[in-house]
Structures are given as structure tokens and as C-alpha cells.
Amino acid sequence: xxxxxxxxxxxxxxxxxxxxxxxxxxxxxxxxxxxxxxxxxxxxxxxxxxxxxxxxxxxxxxxxxxxxxxxxxxxxxxxxxxxxxxxxxxxxxxxxxxxxxxxxxxxxxxxxxxxxxxxxxxxxxxxxxxxxxxxxxxxxxxxxxxxxxxxxxxxxxxxxxxxxxxxxxxxxxxxxxxxxxxxxxxxxxxxxxxxxxxxxxxxxxxxxxxxxxxxxxxxxxxxxxxxxxxxxxxxxxxxxxxxxxxxxxxxxxxxxxxxxxxxxxxxxxxxxxxx
Amino acid sequence: xxxxxxxxxxxxxxxxxxxxxxxxxxxxxxxxxxxxxxxxxxxxxxxxxxxxxxxxxxxxxxxxxxxxxxxxxxxxxxxxxxxxxxxxxxxxxxxxxxxxxxxxxxxxxxxxxxxxxxxxxxxxxxxxxxxxxxxxxxxxxxxxxxxxxxxxxxxxxxxxxxxxxxxxxxxxxxxxxxxxxxxxxxxxxxxxxxxxxxxxxxxxxxxxxxxxxxxxxxxxxxxxxxxxxxxxxxxxxxxxxxxxxxxxxxxxxxxxxxxxxxxxxxxxxxxxxxx
Amino acid sequence: xxxxxxxxxxxxxxxxxxxxxxxxxxxxxxxxxxxxxxxxxxxxxxxxxxxxxxxxxxxxxxxxxxxxxxxxxxxxxxxxxxxxxxxxxxxxxxxxxxxxxxxxxxxxxxxxxxxxxxxxxxxxxxxxxxxxxxxxxxxxxxxxxxxxxxxxxxxxxxxxxxxxxxxxxxxxxxxxxxxxxxxxxxxxxxxxxxxxxxxxxxxxxxxxxxxxxxxxxxxxxxxxxxxxxxxxxxxxxxxxxxxxxxxxxxxxxxxxxxxxxxxxxxxxxxxxxxx
Numbered sequence: 065x066x067x068x069x070x071x072x073x074x075x076x077x078x079x080x081x082x083x084x085x086x087x088x089x090x091x092x093x094x095x096x097x098x099x100x101x102x103x104x105x106x107x108x109x110x111x112x113x114x115x116x117x118x119x120x121x122x123x124x125x126x127x128x129x130x131x132x133x134x135x136x137x138x139x140x141x142x143x144x145x146x147x148x149x150x151x152x153x154x155x156x157x158x159x160x161x162x163x164x165x166x167x168x169x170x171x172x173x174x175x176x177x178x179x180x181x182x183x184x185x186x187x188x189x190x191x192x193x194x195x196x197x198x199x200x201x202x203x204x205x206x207x208x209x210x211x212x213x214x215x216x217x218x219x220x221x222x223x224x225x226x227x228x229x230x231x232x233x234x235x236x237x238x239x240x241x242x243x244x245x246x247x248x249x250x251x252x253x254x255x256x257x258x259x260x261x262x263x264x265x266x267x268x269x270x271x272x273x274x275x276x277x278x279x280x281x282x283x284x285x286x287x288x289x290x291x292x293x294x295x296x297x298x299x300x301x302x303x304x305x306x307x308x309x310x311x312x313x314x315x316x317x318x319x320x321x322x323x324x325x326x327x328x329x330x331x332x333x334x335x336x337x338x339x
Numbered sequence: 340x341x342x343x344x345x346x347x348x349x350x351x352x353x354x355x356x357x358x359x360x361x362x363x364x365x366x367x368x369x370x371x372x373x374x375x376x377x378x379x380x381x382x383x384x385x386x387x388x389x390x391x392x393x394x395x396x397x398x399x400x401x402x403x404x405x406x407x408x409x410x411x412x413x414x415x416x417x418x419x420x421x422x423x424x425x426x427x428x429x430x431x432x433x434x435x436x437x438x439x440x441x442x443x444x445x446x447x448x449x450x451x452x453x454x455x456x457x458x459x460x461x462x463x464x465x466x467x468x469x470x471x472x473x474x475x476x477x478x479x480x481x482x483x484x485x486x487x488x489x490x491x492x493x494x495x496x497x498x499x500x501x502x503x504x505x506x507x508x509x510x511x512x513x514x515x516x517x518x519x520x521x522x523x524x525x526x527x528x529x530x531x532x533x534x535x536x537x538x539x540x541x542x543x544x545x546x547x548x549x550x551x552x553x554x555x556x557x558x559x560x561x562x563x564x565x566x567x568x569x570x571x572x573x574x575x576x577x578x579x580x581x582x583x584x585x586x587x588x589x590x591x592x593x594x595x596x597x598x599x600x601x602x603x604x605x606x607x608x609x610x611x612x613x614x
Numbered sequence: 615x616x617x618x619x620x621x622x623x624x625x626x627x628x629x630x631x632x633x634x635x636x637x638x639x640x641x642x643x644x645x646x647x648x649x650x651x652x653x654x655x656x657x658x659x660x661x662x663x664x665x666x667x668x669x670x671x672x673x674x675x676x677x678x679x680x681x682x683x684x685x686x687x688x689x690x691x692x693x694x695x696x697x698x699x700x701x702x703x704x705x706x707x708x709x710x711x712x713x714x715x716x717x718x719x720x721x722x723x724x725x726x727x728x729x730x731x732x733x734x735x736x737x738x739x740x741x742x743x744x745x746x747x748x749x750x751x752x753x754x755x756x757x758x759x760x761x762x763x764x765x766x767x768x769x770x771x772x773x774x775x776x777x778x779x780x781x782x783x784x785x786x787x788x789x790x791x792x793x794x795x796x797x798x799x800x801x802x803x804x805x806x807x808x809x810x811x812x813x814x815x816x817x818x819x820x821x822x823x824x825x826x827x828x829x830x831x832x833x834x835x836x837x838x839x840x841x842x843x844x845x846x847x848x849x850x851x852x853x854x855x856x857x858x859x860x861x862x863x864x865x866x867x868x869x870x871x872x873x874x875x876x877x878x879x880x881x882x883x884x885x886x887x888x889x
Binding site: 090 | 354357359361366390391403406410411415532566568579582584
């Protein structure tokens with residue numbers, strides 16, 4: 065009992081599941097409504113807003129999540145609503161992958177997340193329990209399930225939570241491969257962030273100051289590699305190794321994406337070091 | 340006692356009041372300051388940010404709140420600061436309506452909220468307890484009261500909370516009628532969301548694929564009704580039934596509002612189904 | 615024990631440290647990642663997002679923080695990542711100033727914060743404990759320390775927390791003076807907010823309706839002083855006393871900054887009352 069009270073005082077007992085609410089409408093009140101639905105079921109949850117710059121873009125969303133997972137605590141629930149196909153045939157799912165959960169459409173986004181943990185995955189197709197709108201499954205279908213999972217996490221370990229009550233098990237996921245490639249290989253733009261940094265899935269090792277040939281949008285550009293933003297040239301796009309350990313085209317305190325108006329997430333890109 | 344400890348362990352006892360902070364400046368640090376004021380008084384509160392796309396617009400704010408209330412838990416406190424008249428004669432109020440609370444200016448926004456619960460409403464005019472600025476009542480006048488109410492909610496039921504300590508009771512509210520109308524009736528634009536969806540207060544029943552005549556901005560357009568975004572035409576505005584059960588003019592992965600540059604929240608609109 | 619249980623029931627015991635996450639990338643998922651890192655270490659923390667409108671701007675960030683500190687509870691941790699020099703020589707620091715904490719780069723922002731409390735300041739240079747990226751110290755270096763401090767705050771008073779475990783003590787801070795000046799003195803623009811209000815560091819007392827001469831961008835303009843937005847002229851810039859008790863150039867439900875396209879944060883400005 066004394067031990068228990070000490071733990072209480074230290075705030076170690078009351079579990080606080082984290083629910084990450086990722087959407088492409090984080091800047092409107094719809095995001096708040098989903099958060100309200102989660103908190104109605106699990107008032108102890110911690111909500112983290114996960115703003116996605118690209119709207120309707122499953123590649124960008126999947127990339128952002130892949131690069132972020134490891135920074136969230138065990139048992140985190142990712143409620144992900146980037147859902148241009150809302151109300152149509154894509155499956156609404158709840159998925160446990162390792163000690164994390166994904167709730168959202170099966171539209172490609174969950175595929176690379178599940179791949180990270182291989183066999184330790186359980187997926188169910190969510191069965192609606194109540195009337196749902198045709199246009200806001202985030203509120204009517206996904207947030208309630210995310211909230212229920214968060215509630216279970218108050219007293220259960222992530223691995224012990226069964227998803228069967230939310231629907232029938234399904235085996236496959238819609239495929240969306242986002243692999244890392246090397247220098248000299250054909251990669252793609254995977255995200256364009258709020259600074260205008262153009263992020264690729266290309267990884268590798270380049271020496272500071274090395275010149276590179278960057279093929280993008282049907283053209284080739286020479287750019288230098290720099291370790292940090294500060295060390296780069298003024299007003300010219302250059303290359304850095306970004307926070308997800310892949311190359312990015314950036315500008316010092318400026319917007320690199322604007323220099324390449326025709327590119328977008330999904331555009332092919334290749335980088336070759338030239339000395 | 341054993342029961343109590345079990346409940347503690349399950350996190351069922353520590354109440355966590357939800358304070359929804361709705362403003363038209365959610366994208367600047369002023370929003371954070373209001374949240375700091377609430378948490379200074381009620382550190383256990385859960386804050387939900389409620390971003391409003393339209394600035395200075397009481398109709399849009401009232402609509403967004405009306406469509407969202409039911410998704411928030413009993414005892415939620417809505418701290419609403421859309422306040423172009425800050426520092427002038429509009430009354431600062433705290434209001435209990437049913438098992439919810441509103442704290443903010445009496446500028447039309449609380450009227451339709453109070454109407455939803457009819458007689459079960461208590462309103463007081465907030466009396467400043469300290470020096471307040473002329474330009475940021477959200478921080479100096481409203482957030483402190485929202486925080487105090489949240490603190491009371493830790494140990495009291497919403498219905499038992501008395502607002503008399505914040506000021507004298509007032510009876511009326513500034514009128515702002517936002518009624519739903521039917522097909523063929525004169526409605527208005529009530530919100531334009533972050534996707535550019537143009538939301539009306541018009542409700543009714545239309546069959547999938549039906550052609551409609553939409554009168555807006557002094558012109559008439561023919562549009563089809565579709566159940567979902569995916570089922571709609573490419574690059575052309577069409578009509579769906581939105582998440583608040585009213586019609587919206589939308590474009591598939593595009594911005595419908597930009598096709599009608601002269602319309603805004605408040606503009607009249609009429610929709611007639613032509614079969 | 616009875617007392618303890620009553621306190622528990624009232625939620626008074628479980629401490630909930632507030633971590634304010636201020637960044638110039640609050641509108642992208644990087645912000646969420648920092649919050650995940652904090653919650654991984656201190657799941658009981660309350661996160662407040664502190665959005666900064668100006669990117670790469672240490673003056674604007676410092677001003678916003680200076681005007682906000684007092685509204686956050688004792689023991690608040692300010693995790694501040696406005697960091698154009700990331701990966702270069704600026705020192706990463708953790709600082710206790712009075713009963714608050716700052717974690718972020720020593721790039722000028724902490725200087726005016728420390729000045730507010732004079733001698734009651736402890737500063738350490740953060741020593742990395744793990745591999746860190748060259749471009750996202752917010753995630754790899756600062757958020758972990760902010761989370762560790764928040765965890766300590768669950769059981770310790772702010773004044774009792776020692777920062778020595780995070781690195782060696784340093785004495786000085788990079789200097790950034792942002793002083794308030796008076797009418798007729800040379801001030802600067804310190805922030806341009808989301809409404810387009812142009813905020814200065816000029817304070818003083820002017821009577822309602824007084825005409826002023828405003829020197830800005832090499833030109834002089836006549837503007838009137840008004841107490842509130844509502845009382846100002848339509849469509850014309852005028853002056854109010856803002857929420858940080860300094861003068862601002864504003865427009866009624868409009869964007870004043872757009873009327874002065876050449877000014878920016880740091881631009882000199884002078885205001886003289888003409889009666």
C-alpha cells in the first residue's frame with residue numbers, strides 16, 4: 065500500500081495512452097471533433113496532433129509515419145485519416161503492429177507500417193456499430209475505435225489487446241511499397257515539408273562539399289552536398305541528409321520546392337555524386 | 340478501499356475535464372497563451388484545439404460548434420474566442436447549457452448553442468477580477484473563467500456547478516438564427532472548410548446521380564449529387580451530403596470555393612433537385 | 615490517508631508538468647515527433663503547442679515567449695526550436711530561470727528570458743547521450759531533455775531540479791537585447807501576427823483619438839490611436855495598445871502588414887503623438 069501510494073504520488077500508475085491523430089485536415093475543426101470522440105471514450109488519453117502538409121497523399125502520409133513511429137511510446141495508437149476514398153470500397157481497419165496500433169483506411173498507408181514488424185501483425189475490418197456518414201469516417205468509424213483501444217490500454221498491455229470485437233480478421237493489406245534506394249538509383253520524392261524541403265527516399269554516404277548531379281522533372285542540376293543548412297550556399301538549392309536519414313533538396317532559410325514547380329510527391333528523382 | 344484502488348489503477352477516478360479552445364487565431368501563439376491560463380488553474384484539464392478557418396466570422400464559428408457539440412464528453416467547456424468586437428459593448432459571458440459550458444463573448448455564437456437545450460441554460464455576465472487588456476479578453480477574461488470551471492468539474496457534476504461567482508445572471512442572448520432549410524428553400528453558406536468545400540444549411544434527400552440547379556452568387560449552375568467524393572466527377576463541382584447532414588458543393592481532391600470567388604459565409608444559396 | 619484519498623479524488627496530487635513546444639514548424643509533423651519524444655519520457659506531461667508565425671526568426675520567437683511566460687504555471691518547460699543554425703556552433707542548452715525551464719539552442723532567444731529573473735538562472739550545455747542527426751536537434755537533443763525535466767517535475771519542485779546531469783554548466787548566453795522604448799524613441803518591429811498586426815516594442819500613453827506620426831520603412835504616415843479594433847477607422851491602418859502593452863499597427867478585420875510590404879521583424883519604427 066505504501067509502495068502503491070508512492071507510485072501514485074510519482075504519477076507512475078495512472079497509464080496515459082497516447083493517441084496520435086494524423087490527418088490532412090488538422091487545420092480545421094474536423095480534427096478537433098475526432099479528438100473529442102477519442103476523449104469521450106478515453107478521457108485519460110494524451111492526444112498528439114500530427115499535421116500532414118500534403119492533402120490526399122498516401123505516400124507522404126506513410127513516409128511521415130514511418131519516420132516517426134520510433135519516437136512514440138509503446139502502446140501508441142495512430143489514428144490516421146488521409147482518406148480521399150472515404151465512403152467507397154477501401155476497407156476501414158484496425159491493426160496492431162508490434163506494440164503499436166493503426167486505425168484508419170486500408171489505402172496503402174498501413175502497408176509499410178506493418179512491414180516494419182513482419183509477422184507480429186493483427187488486422188480486422190472495422191464493422192460499424194452505429195449510423196455513419198458517407199463523408200467523415202474519421203469521426204464516425206475510426207475515432208471511436210481508436211478511443212476504445214486507448215481505453216483498453218489503461219489496464220492492458222498492447223500485446224494483450226484483442227481487436228476481434230471491432231470486426232473480422234483480414235489477412236492482406238493494400239500494397240504500397242516505399243523502399244529506400246541508394247545513390248545512382250531511381251528514387252522518388254516522398255514528402256515536401258512546410259519549409260519547402262524536398263525529401264527523397266534516397267540514402268547513402270556523401271562527403272561534405274561533394275558535387276552531385278540531381279535528375280528531377282526531366283532535367284539535371286548540379287548541387288553540392290552539405291551537412292547542415294548553415295553550411296550551404298545562399299539562395300541556391302543544395303543537398304543535405306535529412307532527419308529520416310535520406311537526402312533532401314533544400315535552400316538556406318528558403319523554399320527549395322518553389323524552384324522546381326513541376327515536381328510533387330511521387331515524382332522520380334536520381335542523385336549521383338560526382339567527386 | 341480495494342475497489343477504490345482498483346478504480347485508481349484503471350484511471351477511472353481522476354476526472355479529466357475537456358476544455359475546447361476554439362479561436363480564429365489558433366495558428367499563432369495567442370492560442371497557446373489561453374491554454375496556459377486554463378492549465379494554470381486546472382492542470383488536469385485536457386485541451387482540445389478547435390481551429391476555425393474563417394476569421395472574424397460568428398456564423399462560421401457557431402455552425403462549426405453546433406455540428407461538433409455532441410462529439411465531446413459531458414462537462415466539456417467550450418472556450419470560444421472569435422471576437423472582432425473585443426473591448427466594446429458586447430457582453431463577456433459564461434453559460435451552462437445542458438451539461439456543457441460556453442465561455443466567450445455574447446456575439447451571436449452562444450445563441451444557437453443555447454437553443455439546442457432550451458430551458459436548461461444559465462448565463463452570467465463575467466465580471467473582471469483583475470486588470471484586463473482592451474484587445475485580448477480571451478487571455479484576460481475568458482480563459483481564467485474556463486479554467487475555474489474546469490477545476491470545479493474535477494469534483495462536481497456539470498449540473499451542480501454554479502456560475503454566480505463569475506458575475507450576475509443575465510437572461511437574454513444576442514440573437515443569431517442559423518436554421519436548417521429544405522431543398523428549394525433559400526439557405527446560406529455557413530462554412531467554407533480547409534479543403535474549399537462550400538457548406539450550406541440546406542438539408543433533404545436526393546437520389547445518387549440526380550441533377551440539381553444551384554443558385555448562388557446571382558447565377559445558376561447545374562450540378563449532380565453524389566454520395567461520396569470518389570464517386571463524383573473529375574474537376575467539376577458537385578454536391579454531396581456533408582458530415583453535418585447538409586449539402587456541400589465540393590470538388591474531387593480540389594477546391595470548390597475557388598470556382599465561386601464571389602461567395603462567402605453568409606451568401607444566399609438555393610438547391611433544387613431536377614431528377 | 616483519508617485526506618490523501620480526498621486529494622486523489624480531487625486530482626490534486628498527480629502533478630502534471632506543462633511542456634510548451636514552441637517551433638516555427640508547428641504546422642508539419644516534425645512538431646508531433648518532438649511531442650512524442652517528450653511523452654515517451656513523461657507520459658503525464660501536458661503539451662501546449664506554441665505556434666510561431668515567423669520562421670527562422672529569433673527576435674519574433676523571443677518576443678512571443680517574453681509576452682507569454684507569466685501565463686504558464688510554475689514549473690513549465692519551454693522546449694523552443696527555432697533553429698536556423700542547427701548542426702553548427704551555437705550551443706544546445708538547458709536552462710532553469712526562476713521556476714521555469716528553457717531547452718533549445720543558445721541563439722539569442724534565451725537571453726531576454728533569463729534577464730527577467732536576473733540571478734536565479736542555471737545553464738548547462740547539453741551533452742548528447744546518443745547519436746543525433748545534423749538537422750533535427752529538436753527531436754534528438756532538445757525534446758529528450760525537456761521530457762527528462764518534465765519527469766523530474768512529477769516529484770520535485772522546480773527549484774530543486776539540478777541540470778548538471780545534462781551537461782556542464784556555462785555562464786554566459788548569446789546576447790539579444792529586446793528592450794521596450796518610449797514614444798518618440800527608435801523602436802523595432804518585434805512580431806507580425808497571423809492577423810497581420812504589426813507589433814512594436816514601443817510603449818507609452820496616448821489618448822483615444824490622438825493623431826500620431828509613424829515613421830517606418832523610410833516613410834512617415836499619419837495614423838490615429840484607438841483603444842479597440844471596433845473603434846478604429848474602416849480600411850485604414852491605425853494604432854492600438856496590444857496585448858503585450860506595446861503599440862501595434864492594425865486594420866479593422868484586415869491585414870495591416872500588407873499595407874507595408876517592405877517592413878519585417880527587426881525593421882526600425884518610431885511613433886510620435888501629435889495631439
